[in-house]
Amino acid sequence: MTGLTQRRREPGEEPRPDDPDREPPYLDLDRLEARAREVLAPPVYDYYAGGAETESSVQEAPQAWRSWRLRPRVLRATQADLATTLLGTPVGTPIGIAPWAYQGMAHPDGELATRRAAARVGALMTVSTSATHSVEEVAAAAPDAPAWFQLYRQHSPEHTADLARRAGAAGYRALVLTVDLPVLGRRRRDLRNDFALPAGLRMANHPAPDDRPALSANASTSWTFDDIARFAEISDLPVVVKGVLRGDDAVACARAGASAIWVSTHGGRQVDLVVPSAHALPEVVDAVRGEVAPDGSDVEVYVDGGVRAGSDALVALALGARAVFLGRPTAWGLAVGGADGVAAVLTGLSEELAHAMTLCGVATPHDATPDLVVRAGWLPR
Numbered sequence: 412m413t414g415l416t417q418r419r420r421e422p423g424e425e426p427r428p429d430d431p432d433r434e435p436p437y438l439d440l441d442r443l444e445a446r447a448r449e450v451l452a453p454p455v456y457d458y459y460a461g462g463a464e465t466e467s468s469v470q471e472a473p474q475a476w477r478s479w480r481l482r483p484r485v486l487r488a489t490q491a492d493l494a495t496t497l498l499g500t501p502v503g504t505p506i507g508i509a510p511w512a513y514q515g516m517a518h519p520d521g522e523l524a525t526r527r528a529a530a531r532v533g534a535l536m537t538v539s540t541s542a543t544h545s546v547e548e549v550a551a552a553a554p555d556a557p558a559w560f561q562l563y564r565q566h567s568p569e570h571t572a573d574l575a576r577r578a579g580a581a582g583y584r585a586l587v588l589t590v591d592l593p594v595l596g597r598r599r600r601d602l603r604n605d606f607a608l609p610a611g612l613r614m615a616n617h618p619a620p621d622d623r624p625a626l627s628a629n630a631s632t633s634w635t636f637d638d639i640a641r642f643a644e645i646s647d648l649p650v651v652v653k654g655v656l657r658g659d660d661a662v663a664c665a666r667a668g669a670s671a672i673w674v675s676t677h678g679g680r681q682v683d684l685v686v687p688s689a690h691a692l693p694e695v696v697d698a699v700r701g702e703v704a705p706d707g708s709d710v711e712v713y714v715d716g717g718v719r720a721g722s723d724a725l726v727a728l729a730l731g732a733r734a735v736f737l738g739r740p741t742a743w744g745l746a747v748g749g750a751d752g753v754a755a756v757l758t759g760l761s762e763e764l765a766h767a768m769t770l771c772g773v774a775t776p777h778d779a780t781p782d783l784v785v786r787a788g789w790l791p792r
């Protein structure tokens with residue numbers, strides 16, 4: 412729309428959908444989510460956005476990062492470099508992609524697009540068991556880029572073990588056991604919508620991929636501590652345990668053979684009123700200090716949940732996370748812009764993190780130490 416027919420926009424007014432200068436707002440994640448909501452079918456949007464029960468944990472997660480304050484170091488003339496290693500694998504940024512299911516609902520290329528985006532920006536992607544492309548198809552989308560495979564226990568033990576083996580054979584660098592889903596959380600939006608995978612999409616790693624399973628609150632996916640060493644052996648991969656929120660559990664996982672602990676509330680989709688990741692992280696980091704992974708290196712700690720800005724990520728690194736993972740922001744990027752959208756979200760937040768690091772006198776992720784943060788005394792703990 413150009414020329415005389417175009418009404419001048421008021422300051423702060425959103426461009427209309429047919430406005431050609433309507434660039435996707437990749438750096439404003441609330442607006443990006445609003446844009447994704449326009450393009451997604453309502454039950455799909457609800458599935459991605461929603462959480463357990465009242466969703467207070469979904470709301471609280473980003474706020475919890477903001478209950479910390481940064482203490483900048485000055486006079487350091489710092490040029491930030493985001494490169495680091497995760498379980499020995501070099502990555503270009505400590506901001507990675509958390510596993511999230513059914514990406515084909517957001518974009519026809521689904522996980523393939525996300526994987527290509529991660530490869531383009533040097534970020535690590537974790538691929539969900541509940542993917543709409545198979546473990547091998549996603550690996551082949553960017554064969555040289557590092558990725559991890561997230562494993563859910565399947566009804567048949569043989570099928571679960573087979574998936575672990577296939578992940579190893581397809582070149583994934585770690586197996587992520589998600590332990591916070593012994594049963595599915597009570598997600599009121601999905602119950603109300605009777606949510607199921609839309610026709611035409613398949614659960615590609617499922618034994619009967621053309622089933623259209625509804626998310627069932629009764630499907631038990633419990634792991635035990637014994638599974639940690641067992642799956643490391645089956646796959647020949649290091650095991651990351653995802654969904655840990657307590658120091659005692661973190662130590663028990665490390666002693667059972669985990670190479671890394673991933674602090675997560677599953678995006679507030681499992682337990683409502685759960686302690687936010689931003690507050691659980693220090694306890695877990697303290698607890699695993701001195702714990703040794705099977706290869707003799709230190710047990711690493713990662714975190715996700717409500718990370719929406721570079722400063723949130725810097726707080727997480729300062730509290731001891733080696734990497735920070737994004738869930739929903741990458742879903743909104745995929746829905747709005749496919750691989751370009753995911754890459755833009757990752758690049759935007761990584762640039763913000765580098766900027767925050769420079770402003771705080773932090774040269775590398777390893778230089779983000781606990782003295783850099785303090786709890787904001789005037790906010791509820």
Ligand SMILES: Cc1cc2nc3c(=O)[nH]c(=O)nc-3n(C[C@H](O)[C@H](O)[C@H](O)COP(=O)(O)O)c2cc1C
Nearest residue numbers: 459509510511512539589677678716717737738739
């Ligand atoms: C739509 C959706 C699907 C998810 N699917 C999985 C999954 O298949 N496996 C898993 O371990 N976690 C899953 N998660 C949890 C994410 O890995 C991650 O913990 C969470 O999204 C991080 O919070 P954030 O969305 O606020 O960034 C899912 C999260 C969302 C939003």
Ligand SMILES: CCCCCCC(=O)C(=O)O
Nearest residue numbers: 512541595627630632680
């Ligand atoms: C019975 C397992 C379904 C898991 C679906 C994916 C997931 O983790 C989610 O949060 O949704």
